[in-house]
Amino acid sequence: MVRKKYNKKEIAIGISCIITVILILSFYIWHQTESINLGYRTGELEEEVLNLKKEVEKLETIKSSLLSLDKVEKIAKDELKMDPAKDEQIIYENFNNNP
Amino acid sequence: MRSLYQKKVKKRTIILVFFFMLWICLLIFRLTQLQVINHSRLKAEVVEQNQNRYVIHPKRGTIYDRTGNILARSIPRKSVFFTPFKGEPHKLQLETILMLKKVLNLSSGDLQRIKARIAKNDPFIWVKRKIDSEKADKVKKLHLNGIHFMEENKRFYPQGKLAAHILGRVNIDDIGASGIEYKYNSVLEGKKGERLILRDAKRREYRFETIKEPIDGKDIILTIDETIQYIAEKELEKGVLKSKADWGTVIISHPSTGEILAMANYPFFNLNNIPPSLLLKLDRNKAIHHLFDPGSTFKIITASAALESESVSFNDSFDCSEGAIKVAGKAIRDHDRFETLSFPEVIIHSSNVGTVQIGQRIGEEILFNMIKTFGFGKKTKIDLPAEENGIFRSLDEWTDISVASHSIGYEISVTPIQMLQAINIIANKGIIIHPKIVKKSPISSDEVKERLPQYPRVISEETASKLALILQGVVQEGTGKAAHIEGYSVVGKTGTAQKYDPSTGGYSSSAHIASFIGCVLGDEPVFSMIVVIDDPKGQFYGGQVAAPIFRETASKVLRYLHIPRQKNPVETLITAKYWRQTGE
Known part of the structure; x- marks a missing residue:
């Protein structure tokens, strides 16, 4: 049996093919892994956005509660010693410029 | 010839095979038991445990x-x-x-x-x-x-x-x-x-x-405005506490759209911490649920019927000098002594004797139809649950005294929201616009179509305008003076009704419901309001108890809405005196 001799060109083509396949496979695996990781990251960020939205809503509600007219009036009267405006202290502006 | 050793090996092999086969059979039996016979039960157990x-x-x-x-x-x-x-x-x-x-x-x-x-x-x-x-x-x-x-x-x-x-x-x-x-x-x-x-x-x-x-x-x-609601609640609380009343209600609406701007009921509850014993009370919104005899505020319906049917004219006069009138053997009295009063004066001074005479002149059929057209006895269709129809008896059930009673707001039970709808009809120049409390809801377009408001006419524009003038007189010089706001055109009517006493089966002489219905008018009606105070102690007339709450609430709401004082708010007012003198 005579062993076939490969020339350098054939060997180079073969090695190139193997490297290409390895590279493609590596890229495919890397791409898949990255996609999965990005998926996880997206999921985490979506969860974070949802939680932040909930937090914003909660803060809005707390703000609304803190600014309730009852509390504002109490602070104005008791702490800031403010009085309601008297009729003569109110000036209405006529924006229509009607005489 | 087989040796003894070979025999022993064979015997052991047979025993081993036997036990192996037995073990296999037991295994098959157990697997069948688990996977076939008890399959569903065991699967359910696993699911229950794991999922x-x-x-x-x-x-x-x-x-x-x-x-x-x-x-x-x-x-x-x-x-x-x-x-x-x-x-x-x-x-x-x-x-x-x-x-x-x-x-x-x-x-x-x-x-x-x-x-x-x-x-x-x-x-x-x-x-x-x-x-x-x-x-x-x-x-x-x-x-x-x-x-x-x-x-x-x-x-x-x-x-x-x-x-x-x-x-x-x-x-x-x-x-x-x-x-x-x-x-x-x-x-x-x-x-x-x-x-x-x-x-x-x-x-x-x-x-x-x-x-x-x-x-x-x-x-x-x-449609509620938080600030207007707050003002209404504050003023209602002050009013109820001042008059030592049992409860009170205030509703403020925008007449031309029917939108409710505020609906307050005293006593209040903190929704974040409701004691279980008060849950039922919270569920009852008296503004749409509570039935009461309206008393004199109902005279606007009698006056509408009189003007619309042309049974009475502005210069007709009514003798109220007796201070009482007997109808079907029962005396109906005035709250004060009057002489002869013109038609507008009867309403302005809220004379029961005069109004009964107007009612008698109108007749039961016209009065009945007008009450019905104003929407009494049926829901106003406000988008809140548990609204009451009110009690409005059919004409067949009316007795000899019914015309007189209905004329002055007795023998009929209404809800505060129904009375507000009535004043809105006058403010809207005769058309009825049902009240609503939801401005925008995500309901389907079909439902919206069904809900599109129809605006049927209840009274003519002329009648509504005349009534508005009379009701302006109530606030300027009549029983509703306490509702007058300097610089603004206010129309309104006071009401004081004796409460029905279930123990005696008649009206109580000591317990009353004081009310005031009114509207602030500009070029367009700005807002309308009803104030109802239950069982005030001491002063009990609508003009003494409910009208001041109207004035205080309305003044603050006007300020909040940035509506300045009008220069000549009363220039269109024709006083009762003028009518009597000129007869026009």
Whole structure:
């Protein structure tokens, strides 16, 4: 049996093919892994956005509660010693410029 | 010839094969038992042990006022539940729960409930629902077996007691129980989702799977204005406390749209902390639910019937000098002594004797039809639950005294919202616009089409204008002087009705309902208002008790709405005196 001799060109083509396949496979695996990781990251960020939205809503509600007219009036009267405006202290502006 | 050794080997092989076959048979039998005979039962047990399906609660829609302020919103809260191991002794289960007693402030009632559920081998037991995040963190740190959390929503009312009767409440499962929460529950609640949780043998959660996504509820915008509501509640509270009354109600609306700007009922409740004993009281919104005899405010209907049927003209006069009139053997008295009064003066001074004579001149059929056309005896179609129809008897049931009684607002029961609708008809120059409290709701276009308001005419524009002039006289020089606001054109009518006393079957001489209905007019009607005060002590007339509340509330609302004083607000007023002198 005579062993076939490969020339350098054939060997180079073969090695190139193997490297290409390895590279493609590596890229495919890397791409898949990255996609999965990005998926996880997206999921985490979506969860974070949802939680932040909930937090914003909660803060809005707390703000609304803190600014309730009852509390504002109490602070104005008791702490800031403010009085309601008297009729003569109110000036209405006529924006229509009607005489 | 086989040796003894060979014989022994054969014997041992046979025994070994026999036991092996026996073992195989037993294995087959056991596998058949597990996989075929008990398959469904065992599968169910595995599913029960490893999988849990939980409801994902949708976020309930937010309720806003007309300016975008939050009136009700759901905020996420954690709920603690217990899922015991299968076959775990009850004592051990209870010990786990007792470890939470301090952290969660479990009452003896809570413990009793949980104990009963453990005794029933319940696989899912609520420990405490809707706890704050601090408590939830404390429970998490205990790392107790079988203790889990579920995210739920808790309804929160940032304004506390503001508009409590309108908003209503939800129960522990976030289902509307009264008010807007009940009426629009299907819109607000959304749709529940479902989540599958897989657990390992140690009951640790290792996989979550959302089987069905929840759909959050939709938001609702009310016609209520937070500031106007606040003003109404403040002034109502002051008025009720001053007159030592049992309760009171104020409704403010925009006549040309029917939009309710405020609806206050005193006493108030803080929606975030309602004592269980007061739940029923909260569910009763007196503004749409309470029936009362309107008394003199109802004279606007009698006057409308008189003008519309042309039974009475402006210069007709009525002898009220006797101070009383006898109808079917019963005397109807005036609150004061008058001489001869012109038609407008009868209304301006709220003379019962004069109004009875007007009623008699109109006749029962015209009066009955006018009351009916004004919408009494049926709901105003306001989008709130538990509205009452009122009591308005058919013409067949009227007696000899019915015309006189109805003329002055007795023998008929109305709700405050019905009376407000009546004054709105006059403010809207004779057309009826039903009140509404929801400005924008996400209902389908078909429903919107059905709800498109029809504006039927109740009285002519001329009659409405004449009535407005008379009602302006009530505030300028009649019983409603206390409702007069300097620089603004106010129309209104006072009412004082004796309360029905069930123990005697007649009207009480000591308990009254004082009321005032009115409207502030500009080029267009600015707003209308009704004030009803139940059983005021001391002064009890509508003009003394309800009219001042109207004035104080209206003044502040006008200031809030930036409506300046008019230069000549009374130039269109034709006084009663003028009518009498000129006869025009």
